[in-house]
Amino acid sequence: MFDAIIIGARVAGSTLALQLARQGRKVFVIDKMRRGQDTLSTHFVWPRGASYLNRMGLLDKVLERAPSATRVNFTMENFRFSGEVSLDLLAARYERLHGTTIGAKVQQRYFSARRKWLDTLLIDAAMEAGAEVRLNSSFEHVIRDADGRPMGIEVRSSSGKLEKIFAPLIVGADGKRSSFARQMGSIELEPRRGCSFACFSYFTDTGLPLETHIQKRGRLALAHCATNDGAHMVLLFGPESFNEAFGQDREHHFLAGLKAINSEIAEQVRQGRRVEPFYSTADQAGFIRNAAGPGFALIGDAACFKDQCTASGMTHALRDSALLADLLAIDSIDLQDRDRLDRALAVYQQKRIADSSRYYDFVCLQAEMNATRPDELQLFEALQADAQAANRFVALYGDTLPVRDFFSEHEQKKILRSILLQEPPARLPVHESVLGNPFLSPKPALSQGEAVALSRNCVEFATPPGADLLNRVEDYYDWYRERMTHETFQYSRTLETFPGPRTRLVDDSGRAVKGINFASQDYLAMGQHPAVRQAGLEALQKFGPHSAGSPMIIGNTSISRDLEGQLGAMLKMREVVLFPTGWAAGYGSIVSLVRPQDHIVMDRLSHSCLQQGAYAATKNIQKFPHLDYLTAAALLRDIRSRDQRNGIMVITEGIFSMDADSPDIRAFQRICRENGATLLIDVAHDFGGTGPQGGGQLALQGMLGEVDLVMGSFSKSFAANGGFLATHSPAVKQYVKMYSSSHLFSNALSPMQTAVALTAARIMVTPEGDDLRAKLMRTSLLMRSEFANLGLECRGQPGPIIPVMIGEEKVARVCHRILQKRNIAAMIIEYPLVAVGTARLRLQIMASHEEADALTACHEIAQAVGEARDYCGSARDARFNGESVPGPVSGRSLSPLESSSAEFFIE
Structure with a gap:
């Protein structure tokens, strides 16, 4: 019987074995590798990782053979700077994570060592400390007790012999494809395909x-x-x-x-x-796994895999092993004491997430390898002129200075101060050879204009350079005109008739689409319902077309109160506040309740109104991987361990519109109550249009009346503008009405809109509402099945939204052009609304869509996607033949600012 089993003997596993063995624990380590076997690696260890090795007493031995230095040199486009990581920052980061000082063991040097040599050195050190290391043997299966808790593993030796090994703690250090993580059910969260x-x-x-x-x-x-x-x-x-x-x-x-x-x-x-x-x-797509559970933990790449572009994997492997070893060393925890062991593992999970979540985002942004934006060029220009700032950038890159600290408003102002009074450098010619794929064989060239129309993205224009606020947007306008000319601009089309299942619309150039419509939001076809239309006309006759004032003056009508009551009954919540739009409801709900000293923990893919409301309310914002309540719980516990006095708001959605997926609402509400936090759910896309009686995901998950705050929009299922916030508290209602600027300083929802929403809501809770939701679901299931037959992937769960995956942005734009000519109205979604390389069609279903039209649309879309892929695969951008296109081509590369331009576009 061992105290701990470690699966994987490379950097993470061997150093954990070393530290646990030095604590007097009996440790068993297994790895399928042969002694001295190499592995794919950048070999690089930043000063933070070197400091851990120094603490273990191994750094001097490593540096006897591995060259080392303190300064790292960067050349970013035409700006050159170098820097080193300060001892003070290293010591502060160590103390922040471990709660103790590392003293003289902090080390500024970095090194790069061949893995076949370094791994052998670390394994030998673990064995010298007393760990039993068995190489050239494979982990087969987890052995569980009657409660499902891991208690051991089955091991197969090189001779084929099967053996059972037991221990109260099992640690997976077996890399990104961790068999142990898979058997423990630790799924990959927050995958990032742009690598x-x-x-x-x-x-x-x-x-x-x-x-x-x-x-x-x-x-x-x-x-x-x-x-x-x-x-x-x-x-x-x-x-x-x-x-x-x-x-x-x-x-x-x-x-x-x-x-x-x-x-x-x-x-x-x-x-x-x-x-x-x-x-x-090219197999470097990042992910995060839940790094601990009862009786087990994951470390290194098994816990979180990141792209190689910042060469941080080995440094983080050393961090993980040190953190877990330190937590198990507190009061010499008896690993047979399950409660104390599990508490230590929970703290490991919490601390690891708090230490690494922002850096994970930072690395994933770098891995997209977009060209440099103007605001980033300005930053690099400042770093070239400021040695101290360059040191801090190097510390950021090596994950010593936290991402949040480097990109704080105060830090950025300080860095940029030295260049803001200088004339900007002349705009240098863009190096086209490295903007497109320079390795492609020559193929038929696109025209210069079409090349521009199929490249670039909204993010690169979000922070235009220059002091003239008006003239500096001309670059964007040139891009817009090329996209209009080449029919690849999917935005700002204008309806010329009712937005039903068939419609007519035109773009800014007058090109018309007259046919099947999957671009409008009217999930239950309430906009087509005679009673709903009649209610709007009657409200017009009684109250006129205009609310004529703020709801805090006399902008509301008696219909407003009826609507509040109807929504409250549907949601089983006593109090409701109306807003003029759904966007205003999301933004206003947050800014009215959250103050600068409070905290927000939110899903990374939350809607723009929620993101901007959060940043307007506080700088204390942390984001968890999409749908991941376990990481959210770890973040909550970390905040509460540091701040018992201020509020925390947790934000997620009922259905996320880009992926058509949903969170575990009950789990989110539970972790909020455990940590004294308040849960806000945005139900814009599911309330009314899905679930029993239109209760959406709250009803489907048995959580009606159980959530702290519910906000939503009328624009998806209620055939109206407007939004709402629902609460159980009369005090919260009155406070939000007074302190929400988007409520207090906006005109109230118009009487016609209010009447339309009220009538739609009343229909939703009748048998007719059930029939409409059933019709919508049948159409959704039919189309998803047909797309699968046609070889197209649809994400998420059946419902009013069908995300049909396309991939490359240029393919999606050509697909849009083809669909317009075939009279199919569908919305292309591309970066930055979704990740690079994951462009998609977002189809929005109505209960009034006919089966024949739905199937026709499926086949037209499948054919258009295929033709677009063929077109983009056979035509080569003229820019890549050496011609020059003015202006930088860029995307989201090095600026995860606290209110980034990319977040502005999340919709």
Whole structure:
């Protein structure tokens, strides 16, 4: 019987075994690798990781063979700067996580070591400390007790012998494809598909310097660092979409890519001697797993995998092993004491999430490998002029300075102060060779204008450079005109008739679509209902067309009170406040209740009104992976461990409109009550249109009347503008009415809109409402089934929204053009509303859609997607043949600012 079993003997597993063995625990370690076996890795350990090794007494031995330095050099486009991580920041980050000081063990040096040597050194250290390490053996199965708790594992030796090993604690350190995590049911959360491809090898006799250099130009980047045995590791990386073409001639493209970034470095590498094959991967999509549960934990890549672009994996593996070992060392926890062990594991999960969630987002943004935006160029220009700020950037990149601290408003103002009074540098020509895929073979070229229309995105224009507020938007207008000319602009189309299942609309150029409509939001077809229309006409006759005032003056009517009562009855909540729009309801509910000293914990994909309301209310905002209540719980516990005095609002939605998925509302409400937090649910897309009596996900999950705050919109199922907030508290209602600016300082919902929403709500709770929801669901199921037959993926759960996945943004835009010509109205959703490379059609179903039209739309869409993919696969952007397009092409790259431009677009 062992105290702990560790599955995986590389950096995370071996160092945890070492530390637990030094605590006097009996540790068993298993790994399928052979002794001295290499693994794909950047080999890089930042000063934060080196400090952990120093604390273990291993750093000096590592540095005997692995070259090290303190300064890291960056060249970002045309700006050069270098920096080192300060001892003070290292010590502060350690104390913040571990609660104790690390003292003289803090180490500023970083190093890069070959894994086949470093892993062997760490395994030997673990064995010297008393751990039993068994290599070349495989983990087979988890052994559980009668309650399902892990109690041991089955191990198969290289000879095929099966053996059972038992311990009260089992730790998975078996990497991104962790078999242990899979058997424990720890699913991958928050997957990020936008990742980089990477290719590297080892070169000698290059003349490259000892210090690590990272350089980014357009959408490509390189890095080189000295490693053991006199070799330099040279790495080329770019967006994952470049990988297929790159792989057609790896050796040639490797040097061509280096040359496109830095011709001098490329020549040094060419003249050097490559001593090993090229190693490459594009399998770097990130994810987070729940890192602990009763009797088990995950560490390193098994707990969270990130793209290689910041070379932080080994540093975080060392952090995880030290954190878990430290928590188990407190009061020398007896691992047979299940309650104390599980409490320690819960704290590990909590602290790990609090330490790493923002950095995970930061790395995922870098991995998209978008070209640099103007505001980012301004930041890099400032870093070039400010050595202290450059040090802090290096500390950010190596995850010593927290992301939130570097991108705080105060820090950014301080960094930029030195350049804001200077004339901006002349706009440099854009290096087209590294904006598109330079590895593609020459193909028929698109026109210059169509190339622009199929590239770029809204985010790059969100922070335009220049002091002239009006003229600086011309770049956006040029892009808009190209998209209009080439029929790839899906926004701002105008209806010329009623928005029913068939309609007529035109775009800004007068091009018309007259046909099947899956772009309008009228889930139960209430806008077509005779009683609903009649109610609007009667309200017009009685009250006129205009509310004529704020609801806090005399803008409301008797219909308003009836509507509040009807909504309260449907939601089983006593009090309701009306707002002029759903956006105003989301924004106003938050800003009225949350104050600057309070905290907000919200789903990363929350709607724009919720995001902007949060940032307007407080800077204390933390985001959890989409739908992940376990991470949300860990964040809540972390906040409460530091702040018992101020409020916490947790924010999620009933149905998320981009993925058509839903959270576990009961679990969210439970964790809120356990931690003294308030839950706000946005039910805009599910209330009325789904669930028994139109109760949406609240009714489907048995949570009507059980949630603290419910806000929603009338624009999806109620055939009206407007929104609401529902609460059990009369005090909250009156307070929100007074302190919500979007309620107090807006005119009330018009009498006609109020009457329409009220009549729709009354129909929803009748048998007719049940029939309408059933008709909508039948159409949704029919279309999802047909899309599956046609080979198209639909995300989420059946309901009024069907996200049909397309992939590349340019394919989606061409698909839009084709569908317009075939008289199908459907909305293309692309970055930044969704992640790069996950563009989709968002179809919105009405109860009045006919089966024939639904099936016709499925087949037209499938054909359009196929044609668009063929078109984009056979036509090559003229810019990539060396022609120049003015203006930077950029996306979301290095600015996870507290109120980022990308969040502005979340809808």
